[in-house]
Amino acid sequence: MDHFTYRDGILHAEDVPLTTIAEAVGTPVYVYSTATLTRHFRVFEEALAGLDHLICYAVKANSNLAVLRLMGSLGAGMDVVSEGEYRRARAAGVPGERIVFSGVGKTREEMRVALEGGIRQFNVESEPELFALSEVASSLGLRAPIALRVNPDVDAKTHAKIATGKSENKFGIPIARAREVYAEAAALPGIAVVGVDVHIGSQLTELAPFETAFTRVAELVPALRADGHDIVRVDLGGGLGIPYRRANEAPPLPFDYGEVIRRTVGPLGCEIEIEPGRLIVGNAGILLTRVIWRKNGEGRDFLIVDAAMNDLVRPAMYDAWHDIVPVAESSPGDELPPVDVVGPVCETGDTFARERPLPVLDSGDLVAFRSAGAYGAVMASEYNSRPLVPEVLVRGDQFDVVRARPSFDEMLKRDSIPSWIPEIP
Numbered sequence: 417m418d419h420f421t422y423r424d425g426i427l428h429a430e431d432v433p434l435t436t437i438a439e440a441v442g443t444p445v446y447v448y449s450t451a452t453l454t455r456h457f458r459v460f461e462e463a464l465a466g467l468d469h470l471i472c473y474a475v476k477a478n479s480n481l482a483v484l485r486l487m488g489s490l491g492a493g494m495d496v497v498s499e500g501e502y503r504r505a506r507a508a509g510v511p512g513e514r515i516v517f518s519g520v521g522k523t524r525e526e527m528r529v530a531l532e533g534g535i536r537q538f539n540v541e542s543e544p545e546l547f548a549l550s551e552v553a554s555s556l557g558l559r560a561p562i563a564l565r566v567n568p569d570v571d572a573k574t575h576a577k578i579a580t581g582k583s584e585n586k587f588g589i590p591i592a593r594a595r596e597v598y599a600e601a602a603a604l605p606g607i608a609v610v611g612v613d614v615h616i617g618s619q620l621t622e623l624a625p626f627e628t629a630f631t632r633v634a635e636l637v638p639a640l641r642a643d644g645h646d647i648v649r650v651d652l653g654g655g656l657g658i659p660y661r662r663a664n665e666a667p668p669l670p671f672d673y674g675e676v677i678r679r680t681v682g683p684l685g686c687e688i689e690i691e692p693g694r695l696i697v698g699n700a701g702i703l704l705t706r707v708i709w710r711k712n713g714e715g716r717d718f719l720i721v722d723a724a725m726n727d728l729v730r731p732a733m734y735d736a737w738h739d740i741v742p743v744a745e746s747s748p749g750d751e752l753p754p755v756d757v758v759g760p761v762c763e764t765g766d767t768f769a770r771e772r773p774l775p776v777l778d779s780g781d782l783v784a785f786r787s788a789g790a791y792g793a794v795m796a797s798e799y800n801s802r803p804l805v806p807e808v809l810v811r812g813d814q815f816d817v818v819r820a821r822p823s824f825d826e827m828l829k830r831d832s833i834p835s836w837i838p839e840i841p
């Protein structure tokens with residue numbers, strides 16, 4: 417149940433017909449459901465019930481301030497990977513003590529901003545970063561709380577571009593070297609060791625890689641404690657997958673993921689942090705788009721829609737599948753002739769689906785790309801000078817534009833022409 421359902425033949429977001437949003441805001445537009453966001457957060461809370469824990473929502477999945485405020489109001493912490501995300505979390509009202517700073521390339525300036533603004537913990541990914549962080553913290557008269565991100569050399573069995581837990585990936589410190597690096601960390605004046613961190617990838621559709629990685633962390637912690645480190649937290653990262661093809665995918669449930677956590681790191685007596693992103697927002701959002709033309713090609717028909725790869729890059733970038741559904745409900749007996757669903761951008765990569773069976777749609781019809789709440793709007797660009805796609809948040813029968821579509825003037829105003837280039841005669 418994700419609150420995008422047909423009522424009276426029209427696809428709704430909660431109680432709002434998507435036709436209403438398309439008329440009010442125009443297309444393309446992202447639409448998110450408050451009820452779904454809330455439910456997904458609570459599902460994790462229930463999965464970890466009884467364990468001392470903090471759910472640090474991964475801001476990079478969807479960083480709209482409204483989404484962050486909603487998550488924060490439900491009790492979430494945040495996992496950020498840049499100064500911009502840190503500032504977003506703070507602007508949404510999340511206290512620094514609930515913000516974890518991850519990422520493989522934090523700059524000294526980012527470290528300073530987070531230390532001065534307040535931070536729960538840095539997840540440190542290399543020795544040079546560790547030394548720099550100690551210097552920055554010392555210069556401010558502070559000690560930076562850290563976990564080292566260990567790389568457990570586990571195959572997450574996901575798309576290569578989002579697998580992060582193998583030794584050949586750029587992330588983390590090889591787990592075999594962890595004790596050595598922890599010893600270095602403990603000797604630094606600006607560092608306070610508090611925990612261990614791991615994140616093996618995104619869109620995982622099996623629990624076994626989590627179980628292997630968490631088990632390696634569970635074995636490491638007693639060794640670190642024996643070395644004299646006060647390990648009070650383990651951060652297990654994010655990565656739980658979602659069903660993109662509703663018809664035939666059933667990734668593990670958060671409850672069962674919680675059971676894996678309980679039996680692997682539960683006995684350590686640490687505070688547990690997880691950093692889910694996709695599972696919370698992915699199926700809480702759709703991208704609403706309108707058909708511009710139907711074009712009958714040679715042996716192929718094309719549905720050219722007003723959303724493009726600049727608005728939703730996942731199909732072009734990760735060969736991702738999104739279920740595509742008409743806003744006007746089709747009847748069970750309708751023919752479903754296959755079409756290629758494409759955007760207007762001048763690249764063949766601007767293809768959302770190939771030979772997708774869909775009811776016959778034509779100019780003006782609305783369609784929704786499902787499961788678009790995560791890694792959708794955040795990855796949007798203005799390629800082909802298409803103004804940044806807007807976002808709408810629905811709650812019951814209300815909706816609000818939580819990011820407006822910029823006007824063409826606003827888009828053009830950001831550029832400037834140096835005076836040494838002459839005017840065009």
Ligand SMILES: *Cc1c(COP(=O)(O)O)cnc(C)c1O
Binds near residue numbers: 474619693695
């Ligand atoms: C991307 C990322 C996450 C979130 O991953 P999801 O698959 O969206 O849950 C969490 N932690 C870190 C360090 C990440 O890079």
